[in-house]
Amino acid sequence: MEEIVQEDVRNHGEASSSSRSEEEQGIEGMLAKLEMDSAYTSEKLLNLHVLLMHLLAWDNDLERVGTLDSSAASFEKALTFDLLCGILESEVKEVDEILDELEAQIVDASYKLSTCKHSNSIFMEGKLGESADSLKQSRGQVSEINLQLAQLRRTLHYIRNGTSENEESVGYSGHGEDLRQKNALRPSDLRHKNALRMLEKSLARELELDKKLIEFQQNEEELKLKLHYTEEVSSRMEEASEFIWGQFLEAENSSEVLMGISKELVGRLQSIQFSQNGSAQRESELKAKLEDLTVQLEGKDLLVQNLEGTIAENREMVSEVLTLREQVKSAEEKLEKTESELKSVNASKQEVLLHLAEMENANESIKESLFEAESRAESGEAKIKEVDAANLELTEELNFLKDADEKKTKKVSSLEKQVRELEFQLQNSKVSSEASQEQQNMLYTAIWDMETLIEDLKSKASKAESRTETVEEKCVVVSTANSVLNKEVILLRQRAKYLEASLELANDEKEKNAQEITVRNKLLMDMVMQLSSERERIQEQLYSLAKENEKLRVNQCSMGSKFQRNKTYAGDKELPFNAESLQAGIHYKNAMEEPETDVEPEDHYASEKSSMNTEIRRAPNLRRILVLALAFVLSFILCFGVFY
DSSP states (O other): OHHHHHHHHHHHHHHHHHHHHHHHHHHHHHHHHHHHHHHHHHHHHHHHHHHHHHHHHHHHHGGGTTSTTOOHHHHHHHHHHHHHHHHHHHHHHHHHHHHHHHHHHHHHHHHHHHHSOOTTHHHHHHHHHHHHHHHHHHHHHHHHHHHHHHHHHHHHHHHHHHHHHHHHHHHOSTTHHHHHHHHSOOHHHHHHHHHHHHHHHHHHHHHHHHHHHHHHHHHHHHHHHHHHHHHHHHHHHHHHHHHHHHHHHHHHHHHHHHHHHHHHHHHHHHHHHHHHHHHHHHHHHHHHHHHHHHHHHHHHHHHHHHHHHHHHHOGGGHHHHHHHHHHHHHHHHHHHHHHHHHHHHHHHHHHHHHHHHHSSOHHHHHHHHHHHHHHHHHHHHHHHHHHHHHHHHHHHHHHHHHHOSTTHHHHHHHHHHHHHHHHHHHHHHHHHHHHHHHHHHHHHHHHHHHHHHHHHHHHHHHHHHHHHHHHHHHHHHHHHHHHHHHHHHHHHHHHHHHHHHHHHHHHHHHHHHHHHHHHHHHHHHHHHHHHHHHHHHHHHHHHHHHHHHHHHHHHHHTSOTHHHHHHHHHHHSOOOOOHHHHHHHHHHHHHHHSSOTTTSOHHHHHHHHHHHHHHHHHHHHHHHHHHHHHHHHHHHHHHHHHHO
């Protein structure tokens, strides 16, 4: 049965080892596939990055499309640029799908590694970590490419809107130059375009911040999943350690029980050895006593022979002696019968002893047989004493027979009876010695069986001790693994807390930045409103100054023919708005109006002159305010871009 159980255990272990090897091969194949896919995606991303760099270089060249200098070659370049952007966008989408599949495969492989334990699980986990890192890097590269693609899409949108008009200008070759002059970009449009680009950059940075927040959230979710998996693994390890600890306690209890049984058996063996030594001593004593009895019997035989000689000499007692011999023969036949009966009794005793040896209480039967042997030995000693007394009596009777011949017949008969009794006692002592020898043989066999049992128990105890040692080693390994896992869990929790704190700080900074952005937007809107109001006021002042110039021209027309040429020349040419022209006009007005004292009074001219001077002073101040406001807006936008 034990061999069958061992074979079943071996078959089960081989099956489990084969299943484990299949699982390991499957996981290794998944890891190899992940490595190949990650290498493929990284190479593809490198190629796409090279294509993106070429497109960005073309973007700088294609900014001039839609201006006066644009040509048909630039339009062809724009078309190729559009096609390459479409190809790049499709390839980026394909790479994004591949990355999603890789992420799902990584999650599946990590779950399989957490469920089943292997010898090289640490190496596999390292490979998984490397593949996850490469996936994160590729994700970052894809996000960067998407941002650059967004910028390229904006340029494409601008180019498409510009090229459609330019194509119309190419179709109408007769009016090409006029249409290009009409569709040419103005400086204000270029400034508007630059402002839009700055805003797009700020929006792109905000998108990057949002993506970073999303990545932080994804990392937090991954850490939570890892914590959940580690907690599950630790709980399973604790369950396994509890199960192993229970088996270890059971093995300790069984070993203690076996040690107690072995100690009891050793005590029994010691008691049996002591009893065996005592029986051997008693046997030697009985043998010595038997030798003494045989010597005494030989002496008595000599005495009997002497008595027979004396009986032969006595003729009168011959008939009686013959009858006595016949009686002796009959007694010998009876003795033979009794010997056969004793042999049958001995055989029955042997069978009984064998049955007793097969029973569980063999030790008690052995003790009883020892006690019986002791009692028989004591009875033999008593009989020997009686024989000694009878011998003394016989010697006394022989001495007495020498004196009286009449009593010889009676004494001979009594002596013959005593001799028969002595022979019977000798036979009984022989039978008892044979029984004691058989009992000793039985004791030897029982001792041998007990020794074999003790050896078997010792081997079982050694096996149990070896199993306990292996279980202790496994418990030590499990405890070390539990300590390592606890340390990793503590580190992961600390990292999670640190990440939560960093997320809170990032959220706080984001809120602060949003508040600052709102405040600055409000300030910008206020500044824009102020600038618009100042612009309207300046336009009104310019309009009033233009009216005054017209009045001055009318007054100059009423003057002489000398100043009429200057007036016509000034009417054909638009006066630029600057401080020097205004001052020249004012001086000319004063010079022309000095002789005409009769038309208007001097006070009126003085007030007009002071108002014109104040307006002329305000105009450069307003220009300075506009320049400072634009510089402030540009510095604010640049600072905002640097901050983010």
